[in-house]
Every structure is written in structure tokens, then in C-alpha cells.
Amino acid sequence: MSATATASSGGEILQLVSFHVDEEEFGLEILRVQEIIRIQPLTRVPASPAFVEGVINLRGRIIPVVSLRQRFGLAPREPDKLTRIIVTEVSGTVLGFMVDAVSEVLRLPMSTVEPPPRLGRVEREYVRGVANLDNRLLILLDIDRLMSEAEEEVCIETTQA
Amino acid sequence: MNNEMAQDPVLIEEFLVESEELLERMDQDMVLLEENPQDAEILNRIFRALHTIKGTSGFLGFDPLVRLSHQAEEILNNLRRGELRLTTRITDSLLQSRDQLGIMLRDLRHGGLQNYSLDDLLAELVEAQGPPVRESSVPTLSSVPPLDVAALPSSKLEDVAPQQIRIVEAEAVAPTFAAPLPHMEAVAEIRTEVAKVVQPPSNESGNKTADSQAQTLRVDVGKLDELVNLIGELVLERNRLAQISRDLTSQPDDLRAIAEALNLSAARLSFITDELQTTGLKTRMVPIETVFRRFPRLVRDVAHGLGKEVELIVRGEDTELDKTMVELVGDPLVHLIRNSLDHGLEMPELRASKGKRREGTIRLEAQQEGDQIVISIKDDGAGIDPERIARKAVERGLVTPERVQLLNRAEILDFIFLPGFSTAEKTSNLSGRGVGMDVVRSNLKKMNGSVQLESEVGAGTTVLLRLPLTLAILPVLLVRVREDVYGIPLRSVIETARIQPHEVHRVEGGELLHLRGRTLPLLRLGRIFQQTETVDNDARAVILGLGERRVALLVDQLLGQESTVIKPLSALFHDIACLAGATISGDGRVRLVLDPAGILATADAAVRLAAQGASA
Numbered sequence: 001m002s003a004t005a006t007a008s009s010g011g012e013i014l015q016l017v018s019f020h021v022d023e024e025e026f027g028l029e030i031l032r033v034q035e036i037i038r039i040q041p042l043t044r045v046p047a048s049p050a051f052v053e054g055v056i057n058l059r060g061r062i063i064p065v066v067s068l069r070q071r072f073g074l075a076p077r078e079p080d081k082l083t084r085i086i087v088t089e090v091s092g093t094v095l096g097f098m099v100d101a102v103s104e105v106l107r108l109p110m111s112t113v114e115p116p117p118r119l120g121r122v123e124r125e126y127v128r129g130v131a132n133l134d135n136r137l138l139i140l141l142d143i144d145r146l147m148s149e150a151e152e153e154v155c156i157e158t159t160q161a
Numbered sequence: 162m163n164n165e166m167a168q169d170p171v172l173i174e175e176f177l178v179e180s181e182e183l184l185e186r187m188d189q190d191m192v193l194l195e196e197n198p199q200d201a202e203i204l205n206r207i208f209r210a211l212h213t214i215k216g217t218s219g220f221l222g223f224d225p226l227v228r229l230s231h232q233a234e235e236i237l238n239n240l241r242r243g244e245l246r247l248t249t250r251i252t253d254s255l256l257q258s259r260d261q262l263g264i265m266l267r268d269l270r271h272g273g274l275q276n277y278s279l280d281d282l283l284a285e286l287v288e289a290q291g292p293p294v295r296e297s298s299v300p301t302l303s304s305v306p307p308l309d310v311a312a313l314p315s316s317k318l319e320d321v322a323p324q325q326i327r328i329v330e331a332e333a334v335a336p337t338f339a340a341p342l343p344h345m346e347a348v349a350e351i352r353t354e355v356a357k358v359v360q361p362p363s364n365e366s367g368n369k370t371a372d373s374q375a376q377t378l379r380v381d382v383g384k385l386d387e388l389v390n391l392i393g394e395l396v397l398e399r400n401r402l403a404q405i406s407r408d409l410t411s412q413p414d415d416l417r418a419i420a421e422a423l424n425l426s427a428a429r430l431s432f433i434t435d436e437l438q439t440t441g442l443k444t445r446m447v448p449i450e451t452v453f454r455r456f457p458r459l460v461r462d463v464a465h466g467l468g469k470e471v472e473l474i475v476r477g478e479d480t481e482l483d484k485t486m487v488e489l490v491g492d493p494l495v496h497l498i499r500n501s502l503d504h505g506l507e508m509p510e511l512r513a514s515k516g517k518r519r520e521g522t523i524r525l526e527a528q529q530e531g532d533q534i535v536i537s538i539k540d541d542g543a544g545i546d547p548e549r550i551a552r553k554a555v556e557r558g559l560v561t562p563e564r565v566q567l568l569n570r571a572e573i574l575d576f577i578f579l580p581g582f583s584t585a586e587k588t589s590n591l592s593g594r595g596v597g598m599d600v601v602r603s604n605l606k607k608m609n610g611s612v613q614l615e616s617e618v619g620a621g622t623t624v625l626l627r628l629p630l631t632l633a634i635l636p637v638l639l640v641r642v643r644e645d646v647y648g649i650p651l652r653s654v655i656e657t658a659r660i661q662p663h664e665v666h667r668v669e670g671g672e673l674l675h676l677r678g679r680t681l682p683l684l685r686l687g688r689i690f691q692q693t694e695t696v697d698n699d700a701r702a703v704i705l706g707l708g709e710r711r712v713a714l715l716v717d718q719l720l721g722q723e724s725t726v727i728k729p730l731s732a733l734f735h736d737i738a739c740l741a742g743a744t745i746s747g748d749g750r751v752r753l754v755l756d757p758a759g760i761l762a763t764a765d766a767a768v769r770l771a772a773q774g775a776s777a
């Protein structure tokens with residue numbers, strides 16, 4: 001909310017939900033977020049892609065939960081009381097992304113976002129850009145790309161099997 | 162003047178739904194009429210159908226529809242008056258007109274009428290009748306506004322529901338209009354009024370109209386009344402619960418009485434919700450006739466095309482099943498009936514030479530058996546030769562020559578359902594492209610149903626489709642495999658048994674279970690899901706039955722039985738063949754439901770792989 005003042009000067013404003021996975025901080029457009037829920041008992045789905053943690057009951061709907069840690073190839077970690085599931089819709093499918101913690105809602109002018117530099121682990125094409133906040137770096141995630149690449153990988157896995 | 166008049170999408174939708182229903186019915190009736198050309202009732206039904214379409218089309222300004230239905234109606238009129246005899250040419254021309262009307266309705270649904278060259282068809286409708294008996298005295302309808310103007314004071318128009326606007330018979334109106342037309346101005350006025358009252362169809366609502374057909378359903382008012390009553394009881398029960406809650410706060414000392422009241426309320430609530438569920442599902446039930454009635458026409462046309470003589474016997478049309486099922490079962494049935502026509506039934510001469518009736522029979526029958534609907538398609542054709550199937554299966558590499566020797570008849574016939582399997586020596590545009598039976602099976606699987614085939618060489622083939630009454634509710638057996646709980650659809654469970662380690666035998670490519678003198682393939686979920694080994698041998702086995710086949714599934718514990726509402730898994734999991742869906746348990750957790758047919762197919766594939774590996 002502190003960035004409201006820059007709204008008039010910076011042109012188009014991005015509203016983001018920021019969250020943590022491992023050491024990194026990420027941002028996801030707020031319009032893409034349907035809700036943010038606490039971790040709840042997951043049901044494992046056998047023979048499903050590795051990055052799918054399982055399925056949960058979201059008020060009578062059954063939605064898959066994707067672990068961003070797994071998706072980014074990071075070591076798994078036991079969920080704790082900060083762990084959250086960000087519910088979103090990707091190409092017609094409602095799904096949840098499990099993240100280590102959700103921190104805040106941010107408003108940033110589009111001009112502070114730079115194209116993705118060469119990053120360490122989480123580079124690739126599902127980074128839309130990087131926002132430079134006072135003393136931290138926020139990675140803007142392209143979840144559509146993230147999931148379509150994930151599905152391609154699944155296809156490759158299954159054809160190789 | 163096609164679309165000059167502003168048209169109410171609701172009105173058009175109603176017209177489309179009604180007309181489509183009439184046309185479907187007409188298909189069936191035309192075939193019936195061909196068999197009983199003197200039947201006045203059928204004749205009248207077809208006439209009324211065309212007449213209704215013509216009338217409403219006229220009102221809505223759909224000119225091509227009016228022209229065609231009018232000309233077709235003429236024939237029916239002449240037939241009714243006995244001035245004309247029904248010939249194959251006339252039947253064909255009427256069926257053609259019906260199809261053309263169908264095309265126009267479809268176009269209307271998807272945007273609007275196109276330009277149609279109807280002249281040939283209209284001419285054929287006249288010529289098919291032979292030399293004209295007399296000049297038609299009925300004026301063409303396009304020149305007569307088909308509105309009973311006198312009955313419609315324009316000031317009241319806004320109060321008139323579309324259904325109440327009566328289309329009057331052209332014959333009755335014609336004399337009125339022979340005289341000067343005092344109401345003509347009024348008609349113009351009404352049209353403008355109508356235009357004002359109704360909204361022009363925007364693109365958006367147009368799209369909605371196109372999609373809404375599948376969403377609408379005619380429901381028996383009795384069923385709805387029952388539903389409303391139950392909802393009333395539910396509201397009463399809610400009030401009682403609220404009272405109990407208040408009592409709990411105001412009289413915390415009176416716990417015993419409150420607990421008793423709560424128990425009672427919970428029991429009533431459970432009764433009401435059960436009833437509500439059953440009744441709610443009943444509103445979704447429609448007679449299977451809506452699917453069956455397209456088949457007389459299909460059989461007639463295909464049989465004519467093939468030069469075969471076929472009698473179609475339809476039974477059990479009034480069997481009810483879920484609306485979704487009715488829609489899903491249509492295509493598989495079309496395919497199966499075409500198969501029977503194409504491959505099953507022999508040519509008349511061949512039949513005669515074998516001492517059969519020249520005319521082949523296809524018997525289409527639906528009936529309810531417990532919580533299932535069984536649809537059978539039975540023909541008295543040539544039947545399927547298992548040896549030919551076995552040969553083909555070996556050729557296609559679906560099975561090794563050694564293994565095929567060990568399979569029984571039912572298992573060999575089962576190859577027909579594998580993708581890419583087709584035994585038709587020459588393919589036709591109807592069937593025999595090898596895309597058929599596997600699609601039938603996968604469609605049935607989508608509905609939690611099964612398909613089974615019996616055939617005797619020379620005597621014919623019977624295909625049995627088994628469908629649950631509804632997609633929504635599924636009784637399952639809950640089992641535990643290590644820490645995971647799964648549901649298994651109860652209808653596939655034959656029995657459960659405690660098994661001892663010495664009853665399990667390892668063989669090449671799998672394991673077998675000896676159970677009371679029978680030998681069954683033994684499956685482990687862990688292996689099917691490619692996980693590490695799970696269950697001890699000292700465990701329970703669930704015996705699954707699918708058609709004639711029996712397999713044993715090893716589990717750790719049987720947890721009991723539950724009626725569940727099955728929900729689809731996310732699209733992310735569509736490749737997982739062994740899961741039918743998921744359900745939500747009492748504690749709110751998601752529970753996976755296994756698909757017995759998928760498990761069997763996966764196990765079969767594993768056996769085939771092992772067999773190929775062994776032979777390579």
C-alpha cells in the first residue's frame with residue numbers, strides 16, 4: 001500500500017501478491033489470484049506428475065495442488081503454519097500453488113519491472129520480469145508458461161517411459 | 162424480410178427446441194408411415210408437426226422454413242384426404258425436406274439462416290406427387306400474416322406470454338383474408354409493438370442460446386412438487402435446529418433434553434436430505450426414447466443403402482435414465498447399430514441360402530436391472546468368428562501366438578475393444594475403420610458403465626451396455642492400501658476374501674490367487690501405480706468382476722461402504738487410467754475412486770508387455 005503515491009507518476013500500475021519460495025520472493029498479479037488458503041490435508045494422487053502434491057477439497061470442488069518448490073527443483077520441506085496455497089486458474093483449470101509464505105499485496109508502477117536477467121535456479125521463460133524494490137528483488141511469475149512447460153515435461157516423461 | 166423483425170431470443174429458443182423435437186419425432190413417424198401408409202393417426206401427427214413449424218416460422222419471419230414446410234405439408238394434406246398414395250419417392254422427398262428443415266434450424270442456432278437453394282427440393286415435392294390432382298386452393302402462407310389478430314388487443318400485448326400467442330390454422334384464416342383486411346394495420350402495429358417489447362438478440366445472448374439446448378430439460382411437475390415439499394421440510398428442520406441452538410444458550414442446564422432434541426433433528430435431517438437427493442436426481446431422469454427414436458430412420462436409410470432387408474424392434478423406450486447419460490449413450494448406440502447393419506446382418510440372398518429369413522432383425526432393448534440400466538443390441542446376423550479375431554490380434558501384435566492359445570472365447574472377443582483393432586476386410590464409410598469399438602468402450606467408461614459382447618457364429622451378435630442409473634451417486638467400498646484410502650465402485654465388487662500367503666503364486670508376468678479352487682490374476686495397486694511394494698500377502702483381496710472377467714485386488718484393510726457423489730479429477734490428471742474420479746468424505750478430505758476397467762486394462766497392458774518381452 002505504501003507505493004500508492006507513485007501511482008500517478010509511474011504510468012500503468014501492477015497489483016501483485018508477493019510470496020516466498022525458499023530464498024526467493026515472487027509476485028503474482030492479483031487478478032489471477034482467486035483466494036489464498038492455509039495448508040490443509042492433501043490427498044496424494046498416484047502416478048501423477050511429481051510437482052503435483054495432491055488434491056484438496058475447496059468447498060466441494062476438487063483441485064490439484066502444485067508445489068512450487070518441486071516445480072523449481074528445490075528440496076521438499078514440511079509444510080508449517082506459514083505455508084499457503086494460492087488458488088488460481090490456469091488455462092481453464094483451477095489449481096493451487098503451494099508456497100512457503102505469502103507476504104503482502106503490492107502496487108508497483110510497470111516502469112519498475114525489468115526484463116528477466118539471467119538468474120540462478122528459477123530462470124527460464126516463466127519469469128515475466130524482475131521488479132527492483134528498495135532493497136529486494138521480486139520475481140514476476142508467468143504461471144501460464146509455468147504450467148504449460150510443466151505439462152510438456154510430463155508428456156516427454158510419459159513418452160519416454 | 163428474414164431478420165428485419167426484431168426477434169426475442171427466448172421465443173426463438175422455444176421455437177428451436179420445439180421444432181427439433183417435432184423433427185426428431187417425424188423421423189420415426191415417417192418410417193412408421195412407410196410401413197402403415199393408411200394409419201391416419203401417424204399421418205396427422207406428421208401433418209401437425211409440419212404445420213406447427215410452418216406457423217411459428219411464419220410468425221417469426223423465417224421465410225425459407227415456411228416455404229419448405231408449407232410444400233411438405235401440402236403432400237401430407239393430400240395424403241390425408243386420400244388424394245395421394247404414399248410412394249418411396251414421396252417418403253424420400255419428405256425425409257429430404259425434414260433434413261433440410263433440420264439444417265435450417267441448426268443454422269438458426271448458430272447465427273442465422275443462410276441462402277438455401279430450395280427450388281429443386283420444392284419442385285421434387287410437387288413432382289413426387291405425380292400429376293396434380295387439382296390446383297391448390299390454399300393461399301401461400303407467406304402472404305398471410307399467421308396471427309389471430311382479433312384475439313390479440315395490441316394494448317395487452319405486453320401481458321401476453323409467447324406461448325399464449327396462438328398460431329391459427331391457415332385454412333381458417335384464409336377466408337377472412339379473402340375479404341378486405343380490416344386488421345392489416347393492426348398487424349403492422351403489433352409487429353412494431355413486438356419489436357419494442359422484445360430485445361434484439363445481441364451476439365452474446367445469441368451464443369448463450371446456442372449452448373443452452375443441452376442445458377434445458379422438461380421435468381414432470383409432480384417431481385418438482387415433491388422437490389419443493391422436501392425443501393419446505395428442510396426449512397422447518399433448519400428452524401428447529403436454530404431453536405435447539407438457542408435453547409442451548411438460554412438453558413445450559415437442560416443438556417439431556419437438548420441432546421435428545423438434537424438427535425431427533427439430526428435423524429430427520431438425514432432422512433430429508435436422502436429424500437432430497439433421490440428426488441433431485443429423479444428430476445434429471447428422462448426416458449431413453451429420446452435416443453431410441455432416431456434409430457428407425459437410421460436403420461431404414463443404412464439398410465436401403467446396403468441393399469439389406471432389416472426389421473428393427475425397439476423395446477423399453479420408456480426406461481428412464483439420467484439426462485447426461487442419455488446424451489452420452491447416443492453415439493455409442495449409433496455406432497453399434499451401424500456395426501450390426503454393416504457387418505452383422507448378411508445380404509438377403511445369403512441369408513436365404515442359409516435358411517434364415519431374408520429380413521434380418523435388430524433388437525434394441527432397454528431395461529432396468531437393480532441400479533443399472535442394461536441396453537442390448539441384438540442382431541441375428543453372421544456373428545463374430547473368434548478365430549478370425551485371434552488371428553487379427555496376433556497380426557496386429559496385440560498378443561503373442563503362444564498366449565492366444567491360452568485365452569478363452571470371451572477374452573479373445575475382448576480384443577475387439579482395443580484401439581486400432583478392426584476386422585472388417587474392406588472398410589466402408591459407416592464402420593470398419595477401427596475407430597469404433599474402443600470409442601464405445603471409452604465412452605461407456607466415462608459413464609461408469611461397461612460394454613460386453615456375446616456372439617455365436619451364424620446366429621448373431623449381442624452387445625450389452627450397462628449404465629448406472631445416474632452419474633451422480635456411486636456406492637463405493639472403501640479400502641486402505643498403506644496410508645491411502647480408496648473407493649472402489651461397489652457394482653464391480655463381487656466379493657472380498659481374507660487370503661493366506663500360500664494362496665498367492667508367482668507366475669511369469671504376474672501373480673495368481675487360488676481362491677476356493679478358482680485361479681484369479683492378482684493385482685497390487687502399488688504395482689499398477691508404479692510405486693514401491695505395499696501390501697503384505699497376509700491381507701484382504703477384493704474380487705472385481707467386469708463382465709465375465711474376475712481379478713483379485715490386494716488391499717490392507719476394508720473400511721466399509723459409502724454412498725458418494727463422484728466428482729471429476731482435474732484435467733491435470735486425465736492420463737491416469739486407473740482413477741474414475743474423486744469424492745469428498747465426511748471429514749472433508751478428498752478420496753480417490755478407482756476405475757476397475759482401467760485397472761484391468763493397465764494390468765492387461767503389463768501382461769502384454771511382459772509377453773512381448775518374453776518372446777523378443
